[in-house]
Amino acid sequence: MTEDEFSGYAFTSLNFQDTNFGDKLYTLVSSSVDRARSSPRSKYVDFDKNKKDPVINFGQINKNYGAGRSSKSSIQEESTNKKAHDLNAATDKEITGEFISVALNQQREGFIYHASVGKQLKEKDIFDIENVSFHFQLNSKFAHDLVANAMNDPTTTFSVELAQLSSFANTLQQRARNNDQHGFDEEDYKTVINYVSAVSAKSTDVPTTKVVGYVIEKREIFPNGNSKYHAPIVIDNPYASSAVDFRVKYGAKYEYAVKTIVEVRFPTVGIGTNKPILVTALVSSKRSISCVVDCVEISPPPSPADFMPVWDYERSKLVLTWAFPVNTQRDIKKFQVFRRKTVKLPFELLVQIDFDDSAVPADSEEGEQPDPELVEVIESPVTFFVDSEFTKDSKYIYALCSVDAHGFSSAYSQQFELSFDRFKNVLNKKLLSPSGAPKSYPNSHLSAEPFLDVVYMAGSKVVKLVFEPEYLSLKDSHGRLIPIIATDKTGGKYQFQFMNIDLAQQQTVEVSIQDLRTSVKKDEKTLPRKQTPGTKSRGSTFRKK
Numbered sequence: 001m002t003e004d005e006f007s008g009y010a011f012t013s014l015n016f017q018d019t020n021f022g023d024k025l026y027t028l029v030s031s032s033v034d035r036a037r038s039s040p041r042s043k044y045v046d047f048d049k050n051k052k053d054p055v056i057n058f059g060q061i062n063k064n065y066g067a068g069r070s071s072k073s074s075i076q077e078e079s080t081n082k083k084a085h086d087l088n089a090a091t092d093k094e095i096t097g098e099f100i101s102v103a104l105n106q107q108r109e110g111f112i113y114h115a116s117v118g119k120q121l122k123e124k125d126i127f128d129i130e131n132v133s134f135h136f137q138l139n140s141k142f143a144h145d146l147v148a149n150a151m152n153d154p155t156t157t158f159s160v161e162l163a164q165l166s167s168f169a170n171t172l173q174q175r176a177r178n179n180d181q182h183g184f185d186e187e188d189y190k191t192v193i194n195y196v197s198a199v200s201a202k203s204t205d206v207p208t209t210k211v212v213g214y215v216i217e218k219r220e221i222f223p224n225g226n227s228k229y230h231a232p233i234v235i236d237n238p239y240a241s242s243a244v245d246f247r248v249k250y251g252a253k254y255e256y257a258v259k260t261i262v263e264v265r266f267p268t269v270g271i272g273t274n275k276p277i278l279v280t281a282l283v284s285s286k287r288s289i290s291c292v293v294d295c296v297e298i299s300p301p302p303s304p305a306d307f308m309p310v311w312d313y314e315r316s317k318l319v320l321t322w323a324f325p326v327n328t329q330r331d332i333k334k335f336q337v338f339r340r341k342t343v344k345l346p347f348e349l350l351v352q353i354d355f356d357d358s359a360v361p362a363d364s365e366e367g368e369q370p371d372p373e374l375v376e377v378i379e380s381p382v383t384f385f386v387d388s389e390f391t392k393d394s395k396y397i398y399a400l401c402s403v404d405a406h407g408f409s410s411a412y413s414q415q416f417e418l419s420f421d422r423f424k425n426v427l428n429k430k431l432l433s434p435s436g437a438p439k440s441y442p443n444s445h446l447s448a449e450p451f452l453d454v455v456y457m458a459g460s461k462v463v464k465l466v467f468e469p470e471y472l473s474l475k476d477s478h479g480r481l482i483p484i485i486a487t488d489k490t491g492g493k494y495q496f497q498f499m500n501i502d503l504a505q506q507q508t509v510e511v512s513i514q515d516l517r518t519s520v521k522k523d524e525k526t527l528p529r530k531q532t533p534g535t536k537s538r539g540s541t542f543r544k545k
Contacts, residue, residue, distance in 0.1 A: 010180075012140050012172060017133035018158070140176035143169040192271075193281050196263075201276040207266040211238040217287065218245070219255045227255075248295050250360070250406075255292050260285040300408040301325070301332050303435045304383075304400040307413045311420070311427040318390040318418065318427070322383050322400055325410075333358065334403035336370075337385050338412070339396050343432065343443055347399060347412075349374055355381040358405045367407025392420040397432060401439070412437045415446075463498070465511060487515040 138146065147169040151162045216233040235243055248254060262283045270277045302325040312319050324332060333356035338347035352370050354377045356362075390396060400413040415433040420426075437445040457463075474482040486492020492512070499506040 010140055010176060011137045012143060013135070014138050015133055015135050017131075018161075020161075140172050141180060142173065143176070144173040193279075195279045195281045197280045198270070198277045201267040201278040205265075205267045205278050207264070209262055209264050211260060212236070212263045212282070213238055213261045214240065214243075215259045215261055215284065216243060216245075217257045217259065221253045221255055221292070250295055250297070252295050253292060254295065255290050257287040257290040259287055297329065297331070297404070297406040297408065299329070301327055301329065301402045301404040301410045303410040303413040304335060304402055305413075307400055307416070307435075309398060309416055309418055309427065309429060312386070316392075318387045320385045320387065320398060320400070322413070324381075324383070325402065329404065331405040332402045333405045335381075335383075336401040336403060336409070337387075338399045338401065339387070340442075341396060343397070343446065347397075347439075347442055350387065351376055351385060352403075353378065353382060353385070355379065356405065362405060362407040368403070368409060390418070392422055395419040399433075399437075399442070409439065411435065412439065412442055415442070465496075467513060485513065487513045489515045 144166065147162050147165050150156060151159050151166065156162075213234065213236040216235070218230040218232060220228045220230060222228070230247070233243055233245060245254075245256075262285070263280060264283050265278060265280050267276055267278050269275065304322040305325040306321075306323040308321050310319050310321060311317075320337060322335070333354070335353045337350045337353075339350050340347045349370055352375045354375055357379075387396075387398075395417070397415055397417045399415045402410040412433070413435045414431060415437070417430040417432050419428045421428050432447060433443070433445040434447070435445075437443070469485060472485060474484055476482055483490070486494065494511045494513075496509045496511060497506060498509065
């Protein structure tokens with residue numbers, strides 16, 4: 001429906017206001033008197049002749065209202081007084097005759113209604129209802145039908161007003177129906193589709209359906225809230241459950257939604273020819289729940305694979321070789337070679353092989369920033385390095401790391417301890433750690449025990465035990481305390497066994513730690529290394545005989 005049709009003949013604006021409320025009140029009160037006279041034994045009316053003031057006992061009404069009034073005039077008409085007298089005789093004593101008289105005389109007086117206990121409920125001029133108006137839109141095609149039904153309603157009090165609108169409503173309804181051009185149109189019920197193929201239909205052809213693929217809608221969302229739709233991704237495999245989008249930008253945000261494509265075959269009649277044909281068409285389902293993807297890398301690359309140190313006998317040089325690891329991102333752009341002398345020392349960077357060919361290089365201020373003199377920039381990747389400083393008298397530990405295009409570094413590769421055996425003329429290789437040790441803790445994966453349970457000493461007569469922990473308490477990721485020190489409060493002790501191999505003697509010494517702290521802060525995690533307040537160790541000393 002157009003706007004002109006809505007504001008023109010189709011709908012009619014009406015303002016409804018009851019300005020004859022007083023007459024209706026008189027009619028209602030008067031009719032109540034007539035009903036009371038005609039049905040003296042009604043279940044709603046109880047005439048008690050023993051009382052001076054017969055009352056109406058509203059047997060099914062639980063609320064009785066009293067009313068007080070101040071009037072400036074008296075009742076003059078005898079017929080009205082007669083009706084008031086008869087109605088007053090049929091009402092409760094709390095409903096005074098004054099109230100009935102005012103209602104019958106249509107006095108515009110104010111009333112204050114009270115509960116039975118005298119509590120004021122509201123104060124309002126009951127005749128203000130004449131000032132209330134209602135505005136609404138009426139469908140012109142049903143104007144007379146609505147008015148006629150309202151007039152025939154036996155409970156309505158607006159029959160007189162509606163009767164005056166009957167003729168106008170009839171004219172309005174006929175005009176609206178004559179101007180209505182929205183009839184039945186066969187074109188509204190015809191389905192036209194773009195088909196893939198159409199062949200002559202046979203009597204045995206039946207409708208069939210099958211899934212033939214999927215369409216993935218793609219929308220790019222910009223930081224300012226705008227968006228842009230890209231070409232959809234079409235998958236012609238009905239059994240596919242995943243897809244890869246190679247046309248993305250790093251740092252961008254995309255929204256994806258999937259639609260199922262179904263091939264439908266059904267017999268129908270061709271337009272214009274009216275001949276039966278078998279049509280094949282593609283039907284799309286509704287969009288699935290959308291998925292928003294932020295194209296940001298958060299996973300570090302794996303460490304280099306197949307790490308293998310070899311000795312170049314022709315040049316008498318150590319050559320470190322490795323291979324690219326299996327990496328689904330395929331974004332490794334740098335290799336790092338590390339070396340150290342012992343497990344007690346940190347690794348030192350020997351070289352960083354940089355073959356980054358990214359269109360947009362990673363921000364140099366993020367990630368690791370090695371000394372430029374240690375960075376070797378090349379055009380294509382290499383997977384070997386020659387350490388010219390290693391000689392046949394050297395002994396070093398070597399490890400490798402990978403760095404991706406976003407500056408994320410991998411953990412250490414395998415760690416080999418290398419030395420050269422002159423007598424055998426071979427390179428000795430000892431695996432100290434498998435791959436996976438983080439850069440901050442290179443010894444976390446050592447194959448050998450980093451802390452020995454046996455300490456060998458010679459030439460000593462006295463042993464002094466010193467308690468200087470770096471931490472008195474530790475908490476895990478859930479905030480729970482990790483028991484790292486046994487004290488007298490926890491009932492823990494330490495045992496040391498001293499053995500003299502020469503004399504074949506031994507002695508076991510028990511050591512307990514006294515916790516003299518009066519209170520411990522919940523967030524206490526670290527204490528100074530050289531001073532541990534409130535703790536004291538006691539034990540025994542072992543002297544040589």
